[in-house]
Amino acid sequence: MERTIWQRLPVREVPPQERRKDFREVNLGYTPEEAILEASRCIFCRRPFCVEACPFHQDVPGYLERIKAGDFVGAMKVILRDNPLPAVCGRVCPHPCEDVCPRAKKGDPIAIAWLKRAASDYAPDVQFPEPAPNTGFRVAIVGAGPAGLTAAWQLRLMGHSVTVYDAMDQPGGMLYFGIPIFRLPREATWADLERLNALGIEWQLGMKLGEHITLEELQQQYDAVLLAIGALKPRWMKIPGEDLDGVWHVLDFVREVNLGNAPDLKGKKVAVIGGGFSAIDAVRMAIRLGAEAFILYRRDRAQMPAAQEEVKHAEEEGVTIHFLVNPTKFIGENGKLVAIEVQRQQLGEPDESGRPRPVPIPGSEFIMEADVVIEAISQEVDLTKLPEPIKGKRVIAVDAENLQTPIPGVFAAGDAITGPLDVPNAIASGRKAAQAINAWLMERKKVAA
Ligand SMILES: Cc1cc2nc3c(=O)[nH]c(=O)nc-3n(C[C@H](O)[C@H](O)[C@H](O)COP(=O)(O)OP(=O)(O)OC[C@H]3O[C@@H](n4cnc5c(N)ncnc54)[C@H](O)[C@@H]3O)c2cc1C
CATH class of the missing domain: 1.10.1060.10 (Alpha-helical ferredoxin)
Incomplete structure (x- = not known):
């Protein structure tokens, strides 16, 4: 036709x-x-x-x-x-x-x-325009994910010196150690990173804020600081059996696979819990590592946050998705996971996300065999090493207008201020932070003149 x-x-x-x-x-x-x-x-x-x-x-x-x-x-x-x-x-x-x-x-x-x-x-070779003449201002960006990279790009084009710090040895954040290479091959990420690098960004990789350098030190050395540290702290379901061998958090699982340290999953039964990007990525990675892999999702297909196209790809590759089920307990033998107790759910009134709330059906529990379970329900911002005034409720606290934290000259962007979202929102946030940092620096220049 x-x-x-x-x-x-x-x-x-x-x-x-x-x-x-x-x-x-x-x-x-x-x-x-x-x-x-x-x-x-x-x-x-x-x-x-x-x-x-x-x-x-x-x-x-x-x-x-x-x-x-x-x-x-x-x-x-x-x-x-x-x-x-x-x-x-x-x-x-x-x-x-x-x-x-x-x-x-x-x-x-x-x-x-x-x-x-x-x-x-x-047209991979098209470059950015030349940066504006040097302003003499120096900005430190902590976090080389999409939010930090976007801010670095904008601030360099404005003529500021930019140094990007990251705890990892590679820039990219989740682009590098989150999203699998069968969706985002390294060559694609490197092509974008090389174009950014040509702008004259300075990199301080393998440098963790709170461990190798403190916020106070950055404030002393730079005119402004941007925190774009993502939401990289695993959030667990907090159900019995999470300490068993074979229970992973998705952030650890995708990072290890992306860094070439994949566990041997040949012939293993792997259950992935969740319905977002990371759940679908983890289950598709597990399939490629030789597992019989399936998803447990507590709502129905229509409420899955993952893109429909990714869900379709996963199902084509042999992934089974069990809807309206939620694990209640991980069961082990000799410290090793062997099964999951699962409870059926039904959809109730909408919750704060606007999606129907999953309501447990009492007495509907059943057992599913599993050698490995990967929890992909959520993640949060690691606030532990940050100063008290900028600790918000689960995220870094900022003024929504200019993304400045309660500490003057310290800004934040990306998943670190929203919780886990996505790449285009991180880009938008990085751009907004760069505009605000530039305005702040220009204000200081006026006062100094
Ligand atoms: C498996 C998976 C798949 C995804 N798939 C998609 C997708 O298909 N499409 C999409 O749009 N989004 C996707 N996302 C979400 C997306 O990757 C994130 O929303 C986005 O990367 C957030 O950007 P960010 O710059 O705020 O943070 P991140 O990309 O998380 O980068 C934060 C950076 O900060 C660094 N850092 C953290 N703490 C410190 C510290 N103390 N000191 C120094 N450095 C530090 C980290 O090493 C990291 O490099 C996915 C996420 C995951 C986990």
């Missing part, structure tokens, strides 16, 4: 039976010709809802129009005005822009994210 203007051009993918055996990238992207055809479906609305829906207001029509004309370099230049991570976002952005695309009313939305990836695939 011929494709109509309402149908998006499908993207090439590695078939499920092949890809479940290795970690190569699943999505193979558009050819240049396919990208031009897909971009040509855009109707270039007078009021672009896609731009409004993007947390950092990426100029989507601007780059689609360039791709439609076959000008990938021009598209990349448009993208790089708003976004320092095009290869990353083209692969992992949850693309709220596509949800509001008018084409979706009768058919498929334009494949906006895949088109961004096409621009980054076919």
